[in-house]
Amino acid sequence: xxxDSEGEKKDAINGLVRRIVAANDPPVTSAFSVLDxxxxxxxxxxxxxxxxxxxxYYAVKxxxxxxxxxxxxxxxxxxxxxxxxxxxxxxxxxxxxxxxIYANPCKPESHIAxxxxxxxxxxxxxxxxxxxxxxxxxxxxxxxxRLKVSDADEALLDLGTKYGALEEExxxxxxxxxxxxxxxxxxxxxxxxxxxxxxxxDAAVEAARTVFDAAVALGMPPMHVLDIxxxxxxxxxxxxFEDANTAIARYFGDMTDVEVIGEPGxxxxxxxxxxxTRVFGKRTRGQVREYWIxxxxxxxxxxxxxxxxxxxxxxxxxxxxxxxxxxxxxEEGGETHHPSTVFGPTLNPxxxxxxxxCHGGATP
Numbered sequence: 001x002x003x004d005s006e007g008e009k010k011d012a013i014n015g016l017v018r019r020i021v022a023a024n025d026p027p028v029t030s031a032f033s034v035l036d037x038x039x040x041x042x043x044x045x046x047x048x049x050x051x052x053x054x055x056x057y058y059a060v061k062x063x064x065x066x067x068x069x070x071x072x073x074x075x076x077x078x079x080x081x082x083x084x085x086x087x088x089x090x091x092x093x094x095x096x097x098x099x100x101i102y103a104n105p106c107k108p109e110s111h112i113a114x115x116x117x118x119x120x121x122x123x124x125x126x127x128x129x130x131x132x133x134x135x136x137x138x139x140x141x142x143x144x145x146r147l148k149v150s151d152a153d154e155a156l157l158d159l160g161t162k163y164g165a166l167e168e169e170x171x172x173x174x175x176x177x178x179x180x181x182x183x184x185x186x187x188x189x190x191x192x193x194x195x196x197x198x199x200x201x202d203a204a205v206e207a208a209r210t211v212f213d214a215a216v217a218l219g220m221p222p223m224h225v226l227d228i229x230x231x232x233x234x235x236x237x238x239x240x241f242e243d244a245n246t247a248i249a250r251y252f253g254d255m256t257d258v259e260v261i262g263e264p265g266x267x268x269x270x271x272x273x274x275x276x277t278r279v280f281g282k283r284t285r286g287q288v289r290e291y292w293i294x295x296x297x298x299x300x301x302x303x304x305x306x307x308x309x310x311x312x313x314x315x316x317x318x319x320x321x322x323x324x325x326x327x328x329x330x331e332e333g334g335e336t337h338h339p340s341t342v343f344g345p346t347l348n349p350x351x352x353x354x355x356x357x358c359h360g361g362a363t364p
Contacts, residue, residue, distance in 0.1 A: 009036070010274075010315075017276045017317045031277040031295040033065070039272040040071045043234060047264065050241035054248075054260045057101055059230055060086040062265030063273075069093060072268065080263040084114045091118060101227070103188070103263060105146045105163045106130060112137040124188050124227075126165040128176045135180040143177060144188040144227055145170065145211060149204045164189065170211050174218055186225025186259075187211045193231060193266060201228065201240070205247035212255070226252065226260045232267040275300050276317070280345075289340040296344020314342075 013034050021028050047056050057078035060069065064086060069079075073093045080103035081087045090100055097119035104111075105126040115123065116138040123138075124146040125131060134141055148164025165173055177184045187208040191200045205228070212223045226248070232240050244262075252258050281292030295301060 009039075013274050014315060014317050017274070020276075021318055028278070031275065031293070031300070033300065034274045034276065035065065035067050035071075036272045036274070037067075037071050040068065040268060041075060043268055043272070044072070044075045044077065046237060047262075047267070050237060051244060051262060054228070054244075054262050056268075057099075057103075057227075057261055057263045058268055059103070059263045059265030060090065062230075063269035064089055065269075065273075068269065068272070078261070080265075081120070084111055087115065087118060087120055097121070101144070101261075101263070102141075103227075107133070109133055109137050112141075116141065122185070125177075126163060126169075126173070128173065131173070131176045131180050131182065135182060139181065142183050142185045144186045144225060145173060145177075145184055147187060147189040147204070147207055147211065149189050149191050149200070149207070167207070167210075171214055171218070174211075174215055174220060178218065178220055184215065184220065184223065186223045186227060188227035188229060190229035190263070191231040199243065200231075201243045201247040202250070204228070205244075205251045209251040212258075224258055226258055228260060228262050230263045230265045230267065232262075232264050234267055234271045237267060281343075287338055289338045291340060291342045292345065293342055294345050296346060298344065298346055298348075301344070 013036065016034060020032070044056070047054075055076075055078055056072075057080045058069075058072050059080045059082075061080075061082045066089065069089060070093055072079075073090070073095050078099040078101070079086075079090045079095060080101045081090060082102075082104045087100060087102070091097065098121070100120045100122075102115045102120050102123035105124045107115075107123070107130070112123075112133055115121075121138075121140060122142045122144065123134065124144045125134065126146040126148075131143075134143065146164050147170075148166055174184060189204045189208060191204055205226070208226055215221075215223050228244055228248075248260055252260070275295060277293040277295045279291050279293055283290040
């Protein structure tokens with residue numbers, strides 16, 4: 001999409017926010033988000049074109065917004081769920097249980113039993129202990145062995161610090177699953193959220209192929225599912241798609257019966273949303289302005305500030321709104337900027353965004 005088109009879309013969203021606030025029906029008393037459904041469809045189409053034959057299973061944990069889930073369900077997406085609550089949210093939309101993966105390698109026993117009760121029959125694992133729980137509470141469940149991806153430290157969030165089997169653990173885990181009478185149908189991995197390193201999929205897919213071959217060597221039924229996880233962002237999707245496609249062709253080109261799937265989260269949840277917050281408090285101390293807004297790092301801004309280390313760019317849509325210092329031409333706009341701090345609504349004093357400038361005419 002051209003910069004002009006993006007600008008027009010942003011203007012349209014800002015206009016919608018103004019109309020919502022002006023209508024005050026119902027009264028706007030808290031922060032809200034605007035979801036661009038057209039952007040969701042655009043991203044879905046780009047995924048299907050960029051990763052042909054790789055159906056997306058949206059990672060619900062990234063953003064369980066009901067409207068987003070509904071849009072993706074209507075487009076035909078599958079879903080990766082981390083908890084019973086997420087399964088319920090997806091099933092309530094009429095999504096078939098066989099389009100859900102229980103993508104949590106370490107689960108409470110009651111949650112495993114719940115998955116069995118609602119017909120969610122695919123899950124991930126990375127420990128012998130998990131094999132025992134699945135054998136007891138969901139023995140018909142199909143398993144994906146979750147691998148730890150090496151060198152994912154450049155990602156915004158390296159999930160390998162918590163999940164994923166090490167190379168030397170693979171064969172013992174396969175043997176444990178076989179001894180328990182469980183079927184391991186494939187391999188799953190996650191290269192890390194918003195990964196930037198070129199070639200990261202190559203090493204991960206190569207490691208997955210090694211597991212496929214190890215299962216055959218052990219006399220187990222051939223695996224047929226490769227879950228390449230997430231890590232994609234809308235801004236760098238084309239390059240990551242190319243990386244993944246190249247790796248899949250290199251290591252699985254001779255296995256045409258393998259189903260490759262992905263679990264994008266941030267890719268679908270990052271760009272379609274616009275957050276509208278209220279400035280409900282203000283304090284002036286010399287040249288410094290301090291503002292209180294009704295969202296923060298324990299809500300919508302958690303990932304943005306804590307993980308991405310990104311200072312959001314405020315855009316005014318009504319009289320009392322803030323800008324980042326230097327984002328606007330003071331001479332042209334006739335506006336004065338002040339060094340400012342924006343606090344979230346909680347008692348925690350660390351719920352703040354520093355280095356923000358605000359228009360001199362802004363009021364709470």
